[in-house]
Amino acid sequence: xxxxxxxxxxxxxxxxxxxxxxxxxxxxxxxxxxxxxxxxxxxxxxxxxxxxxxxxxxxxxxxxxxxxxxxxxxxxxxxxxxxxxxxxxxxxxxxxxxxxxxxxxxxxxxxxxxxxxxxxxxxxxxxxxxxxxxxxxxxxxxxxxxxxxxxxxxxxxxxxxxxxxxxxxxxxxxxxxxxxxxxxxxxxxxxxxxxxxxxxxxxxxxxxxxxxxxxxxxxxxxxxxxxxxxxxxxxxxxxxxxxxxxxxxxxxxxxxxxxxxxxxxxxxxxxxxxxxxxxxxxxxxxxxxxxxxxxxxxxxxxxxxxxxxxxxxxxxxxxxxxxxxxxxxxxxxxxxxxxxxxxxxxxxxxxxxxxxxxxxxxxxxxxxxxxxxxxxxxxxxxxxxxxxxxxxxxxxxxxxxxxxxxxxxxxxxxxxxxxxxxxxxxxxxxxxxxxxxxxxxxxxxxxxxxxxxxxxxxxxxxxxxxxxxxxxxxxxxxxxxxxxxxxxxxxxxxxxxxxxxxxxxxxxxxxxxxxxxxxxxxxxxxxxxxxxxxxxxxxxxxxxxxxxxxxxxxxxxxxxxxxxxxxxxxxxxxxxxxxxxxxxxxxxxxxxxxxxxxxxxxxxxxxxxxxxxxxxxxxxxxxxxxxxxxxxxxxxxxxxxxxxxxxxxxxxxxxxxxxxxxxxxxxxxxxxxxxxxxxxxxxxxxxxxxxxxxxxxxxxxxxxxxxxxxxxxx
Amino acid sequence: xxxxxxxxxxxxxxxxxxxxxxxxxxxxxxxxxxxxxxxxxxxxxxxxxxxxxxxxxxxxxxxxxxxxxxxxxxxxxxxxxxxxxxxxxxxxxxxxxxxxxxxxxxxxxxxxxxxxxxxxxxxxxxxxxxxxxxxxxxxxxxxxxxxxxxxxxxxxxxxxxxxxxxxxxxxxxxxxxxxxxxxxxxxxxxxxxxxxxxxxxxxxxxxxxxxxxxxxxxxxxxxxxxxxxxxxxxx
Numbered sequence: 001x002x003x004x005x006x007x008x009x010x011x012x013x014x015x016x017x018x019x020x021x022x023x024x025x026x027x028x029x030x031x032x033x034x035x036x037x038x039x040x041x042x043x044x045x046x047x048x049x050x051x052x053x054x055x056x057x058x059x060x061x062x063x064x065x066x067x068x069x070x071x072x073x074x075x076x077x078x079x080x081x082x083x084x085x086x087x088x089x090x091x092x093x094x095x096x097x098x099x100x101x102x103x104x105x106x107x108x109x110x111x112x113x114x115x116x117x118x119x120x121x122x123x124x125x126x127x128x129x130x131x132x133x134x135x136x137x138x139x140x141x142x143x144x145x146x147x148x149x150x151x152x153x154x155x156x157x158x159x160x161x162x163x164x165x166x167x168x169x170x171x172x173x174x175x176x177x178x179x180x181x182x183x184x185x186x187x188x189x190x191x192x193x194x195x196x197x198x199x200x201x202x203x204x205x206x207x208x209x210x211x212x213x214x215x216x217x218x219x220x221x222x223x224x225x226x227x228x229x230x231x232x233x234x235x236x237x238x239x240x241x242x243x244x245x246x247x248x249x250x251x252x253x254x255x256x257x258x259x260x261x262x263x264x265x266x267x268x269x270x271x272x273x274x275x276x277x278x279x280x281x282x283x284x285x286x287x288x289x290x291x292x293x294x295x296x297x298x299x300x301x302x303x304x305x306x307x308x309x310x311x312x313x314x315x316x317x318x319x320x321x322x323x324x325x326x327x328x329x330x331x332x333x334x335x336x337x338x339x340x341x342x343x344x345x346x347x348x349x350x351x352x353x354x355x356x357x358x359x360x361x362x363x364x365x366x367x368x369x370x371x372x373x374x375x376x377x378x379x380x381x382x383x384x385x386x387x388x389x390x391x392x393x394x395x396x397x398x399x400x401x402x403x404x405x406x407x408x409x410x411x412x413x414x415x416x417x418x419x420x421x422x423x424x425x426x427x428x429x430x431x432x433x434x435x436x437x438x439x440x441x442x443x444x445x446x447x448x449x450x451x452x453x454x455x456x457x458x459x460x461x462x463x464x465x466x467x468x469x470x471x472x473x474x475x476x477x478x479x480x481x482x483x484x485x486x487x488x489x490x491x492x493x494x495x496x497x498x499x500x501x502x503x504x505x506x507x508x509x510x511x512x513x514x515x516x517x518x519x520x521x522x523x524x525x526x527x528x529x530x531x532x533x534x535x536x537x538x539x540x541x542x543x544x545x546x547x548x549x550x551x552x553x554x555x556x557x558x559x560x561x562x563x564x565x566x567x568x569x570x571x572x573x574x575x576x577x578x579x580x581x582x583x584x585x586x587x588x589x590x591x592x593x594x595x596x597x598x599x600x601x602x603x604x605x606x607x608x609x610x611x612x613x614x615x616x617x618x619x620x621x622x623x624x625x626x627x628x629x630x631x632x633x634x635x636x637x638x639x640x641x642x643x644x645x646x647x648x649x650x651x652x653x654x655x656x657x658x659x660x661x662x663x664x665x666x667x668x669x670x671x672x673x674x675x676x677x678x679x680x681x682x683x684x685x686x687x688x689x690x691x692x693x694x695x696x697x698x699x700x701x702x703x704x705x706x707x708x709x710x711x712x713x714x
Numbered sequence: 715x716x717x718x719x720x721x722x723x724x725x726x727x728x729x730x731x732x733x734x735x736x737x738x739x740x741x742x743x744x745x746x747x748x749x750x751x752x753x754x755x756x757x758x759x760x761x762x763x764x765x766x767x768x769x770x771x772x773x774x775x776x777x778x779x780x781x782x783x784x785x786x787x788x789x790x791x792x793x794x795x796x797x798x799x800x801x802x803x804x805x806x807x808x809x810x811x812x813x814x815x816x817x818x819x820x821x822x823x824x825x826x827x828x829x830x831x832x833x834x835x836x837x838x839x840x841x842x843x844x845x846x847x848x849x850x851x852x853x854x855x856x857x858x859x860x861x862x863x864x865x866x867x868x869x870x871x872x873x874x875x876x877x878x879x880x881x882x883x884x885x886x887x888x889x890x891x892x893x894x895x896x897x898x899x900x901x902x903x904x905x906x907x908x909x910x911x912x913x914x915x916x917x918x919x920x921x922x923x924x925x926x927x928x929x930x931x932x933x934x935x936x937x938x939x940x941x942x943x944x945x946x947x948x949x
Contacts, residue, residue, distance in 0.1 A: 133922035217918035217933025265913035269905040275841040
């Protein structure tokens with residue numbers, strides 16, 4: 001990661017105004033968005049949008065042609081181009097030919113993308129942004145930090161300073177007064193402008209209509225008052241049918257600003273008369289700028305479904321810490337990272353893609369059903385393919401890929417870690433450049449005896465009727481062997497014998513999440529060989545990230561690399577693999593396990609691990625098990641927001657991981673429960689380590705497996 | 715649009731229950747045409763049955779976004795309200811205090827004498843007058859119940875001037891223009907003839923400074939919606 005980029009992260013993290021504003025907004029957004037979607041089948045709606053936009057993405061040329069034909073038949077002039085330079089030249093030519101002196105603009109990300117304002121200003125034309133947020137950042141000489149709320153990073157005091165300078169009058173920071181100032185200042189600009197430039201939220205091919213969605217009313221003025229109107233529309237806004245407006249307008253305002261509908265929606269089909277009786281000179285520019293290349297890519301085609309609601313920014317635990325000036329270029333956040341890689345170039349996304357912690361929160365809310373984290377992973381993979389893996393990582397993977405060496409080193413670390421753990425289960429401080437890693441979070445000491453050695457000493461009952469292969473994963477194996485012991489105890493009680501194949505190795509997630517798919521594929525092969533060697537009824541893991549690797553990602557990795565050899569076995573393994581809580585819930589439901597009766601174990605709160613909730617969708621099983629055991633569940637605020645661990649993320653970006661963890665710790669403590677449960681040893685490592693360094697009474701941090709093991713009969 | 719209204723009116727009168735629901739596409743048709751026609755249009759008799767419920771829903775939704783909603787049975791009652799409103803708001807023959815009224819069926823149906831007695835009220839809308847007006851009045855064509863949205867064929871520039879430049883917009887709407895939601899309306903929309911279709915949901919708003927909701931940026935800061943049950947004609 002570039003030093004300069006790291007510095008920009010630090011600056012953002014230390015900007016209390018920014019983190020405060022974004023934090024507050026993200027909290028309110030979640031509640032308001034849910035309310036706006038009340039009574040709506042979100043899954044059905046987003047499937048519809050994905051179908052509509054997916055269809056358009058695979059018929060771009062045809063739809064663009066049809067749009068042009070229809071809009072021109074209505075009297076609009078339609079210009080289609082691949083090249084942003086031609087867009088700028090076209091607009092300047094129209095302006096010059098018509099003697100345009102001043103232009104008013106309503107919000108358009110496409111014009112930001114091609115840096116239109118500075119181009120026109122250099123040619124001596126006055127360009128005024130009229131969206132309040134855009135006007136603010138224009139006055140400040142900045143770029144938008146959010147696709148929907150461009151000036152969200154600024155305080156009212158900063159805005160009042162800017163406005164005071166603009167109108168040469170000392171203004172207070174009273175927001176309604178500032179808004180009035182904007183109205184009064186911009187009104188004359190609207191009335192005198194010769195040209196209005198807008199974007200377009202939707203372009204309907206079958207009618208030649210463009211749809212504009214706004215709240216302030218500026219787009220109505222921009223498209224009504226000046227005698228010329230130019231709409232710059234990215235070709236990803238095309239839809240086949242006029243009726244496709246309905247699902248998009250149902251989702252866009254709800255997802256963008258938690259509104260049922262924005263104050264204004266304008267549907268423009270051809271020119272209409274101006275107030276002086278002349279006809280509007282209406283130009284619509286359909287801009288490609290690498291969008292058709294994106295649509296032709298079998299994987300990134302999905303990103304063409306985006307309706308630019310920015311909900312992926314609003315729910316992102318990283319975005320709310322660093323904002324769009326760090327997380328993105330013109331387009332920001334999760335989708336912004338993907339669009340930057342395409343509209344700009346792959347290399348431009350190199351730093352920002354690393355900000356994604358892969359928690360999946362954005363995927364859950366995307367109204368266009370775009371798997372944003374998966375696309376960011378694909379960017380990583382392509383970056384690694386193009387530029388190779390950084391040296392340090394390369395040496396790590398060399399180790400990870402050699403099971404004996406990897407395990408040997410972990411054993412060695414147990415001894416090497418001793419001076420730092422000082423006999424406790426934690427490493428609280430590390431020297432020198434490693435100090436960041438224990439800043440705000442202790443690391444677990446490497447267990448003296450890994451689970452693979454402990455397992456050999458466990459004597460299981462004979463003649464059990466079923467068999468389960470246990471996939472430990474590195475954390476349970478080397479840091480928390482007691483979790484593995486608990487799992488064996490539980491399964492034995494249900495009549496299931498546990499097998500622990502020695503050949504199992506790293507699940508490959510660290511390599512995969514860093515784009516090193518080849519490494520991940522070799523991990524997958526080793527594990528498939530080991531886990532399928534003996535026949536068993538289940539493969540079970542108590543780590544959701546490992547479970548996801550086993551039942552989703554081995555297949556995905558082979559498919560990405562077009563390696564077919566192990567695919568059938570990968571599928572066989574996937575079909576057998578279950579996460580711990582789901583398997584135990586099933587065994588309880590089948591009457592094969594029962595809890596001690598009449599237990600009142602007091603309050604507990606539950607932290608949702610990202611992979612368990614958003615990939616495995618298994619968030620109910622552990623909750624039900626804990627309640628059946630006798631715990632009283634007390635939900636925390638933002639229970640399903642990432643704890644900041646993200647595997648190696650917390651090592652690469654500890655400065656971002658730390659504040660996310662602090663927030664999680666606070667939410668846990670605020671419930672007043674003396675204990676927090678979770679299903680992921682990675683989350684245990686992060687949260688337990690955080691609690692260890694927190695002042696006051698620490699909350700006990702436990703994996704569900706140990707809590708359940710203690711409460712079963714027999 | 716006119717023809718569609720006529721057909722709709724007829725169907726409402728006769729209530730035969732055999733009005734062709736031409737906007738409904740079967741699953742088979744949908745497959746054939748690709749991803750099209752996500753429209754489910756209510757049949758006219760359903761609309762009538764649901765009229766009151768739709769009005770109530772509209773009112774709740776519109777008031778939820780800071781619009782003010784009134785309802786009158788006759789045009790005369792609505793006119794009396796309007797004249798009183800203009801007086802209360804201090805509409806006068808002075809810059810910044812004008813009222814501008816875009817041509818519409820309501821104006822054709824009423825006794826204009828009463829309006830002519832209001833000083834500063836202009837029935838001939840110009841851009842300069844609209845820019846200097848406090849109140850703009852226009853008639854809308856449809857009202858979408860589930861979002862509290864008004865919809866208008868605003869191809870005539872006057873209609874946009876009076877609803878976007880003044881501080882207050884008074885929107886007249888026939889109660890029969892109520893539709894359950896946008897998909898229902900899209901089936902009636904005629905973009906081929908109506909070049910500028912405008913939807914309005916509450917007054918102009920922003921939250922661009924510190925996410926604080928502020929009403930009235932570039933458009934009206936008040937939206938007064940006046941339903942008239944017996945309002946004929948086509949806008």
